[in-house]
Amino acid sequence: MKDLILFGDCKKTLKQFPRGSAQMCVTSPPYYGLRDYGGEESQIGQEETPEEFIQSLVEVFREVRDVLKDDGVLWLNIGDSYYNYRPGTGGLPKQTVSRTNQDLPEQCNRRANKLDGLKEKDLIGIPWMLAFALRADGWY
Numbered sequence: 001m002k003d004l005i006l007f008g009d010c011k012k013t014l015k016q017f018p019r020g021s022a023q024m025c026v027t028s029p030p031y032y033g034l035r036d037y038g039g040e041e042s043q044i045g046q047e048e049t050p051e052e053f054i055q056s057l058v059e060v061f062r063e064v065r066d067v068l069k070d071d072g073v074l075w076l077n078i079g080d081s082y083y084n085y086r087p088g089t090g091g092l093p094k095q096t097v098s099r100t101n102q103d104l105p106e107q108c109n110r111r112a113n114k115l116d117g118l119k120e121k122d123l124i125g126i127p128w129m130l131a132f133a134l135r136a137d138g139w140y
Contacts (some may be wrong), residue, residue: 003086008037009042013064022067028077029057032126049115050081050124061134074139083118 006013010048020121030045032053044060047053057078064074118124 010044010060011063012044014067017067019066020069021070022072023077024073025064025068026075029060031079032081032124034081047066050126050129053126054129057130058133058137061139062137065139076130078127078130080123083115083122083124084120097125 006016030043030052032045032047036046044056047056061076068074099106102135104119
C-alpha cells in the first residue's frame with residue numbers, strides 16, 4: 001500500500017490496512033474530555049472515566065500493532081487533562097483557548113461524574129496511565 005490516506009473512525013479504517021504493512025504510525029489521539037467531535041457516542045475522548053478512555057486507546061493501539069511491521073514504530077503524542085468537577089453543576093472538561101463555537105461556555109460538555117482520588121484542578125495523569133497500560137499490553 002503506497003500513499004494511501006483513509007479518513008474516518010480509526011476503529012474502522014485500521015481494519016482496511018493489511019496486517020504487517022506499515023512501517024510507522026504517527027498519531028495524536030483526542031485528549032480525555034477535551035472536545036466533542038460530532039456527538040457520536042463511540043468517539044474517543046468522551047468516555048465517562050479516565051480508565052475507560054485508556055482502555056479505548058489500548059484497543060486502538062492493538063489494531064495499530066497488528067498493522068505495523070515487526071520492526072515498525074509508533075509515534076504517539078498524548079497530553080494530560082485536568083479534573084474539573086464542580087459538585088452540583090457537573091465538571092467542565094474544556095481546557096482550550098481556541099475560539100470555535102464548541103468552546104463557548106454554553107457549548108461546553110458538562111460532566112457530573114465524580115472521580116475518586118482527584119480534586120479540582122488536578123492533572124489526571126493520562127500519559128502515564130496510557131504508557132503503563134500499553135506496556136502491560138505488550139508495547140515497549
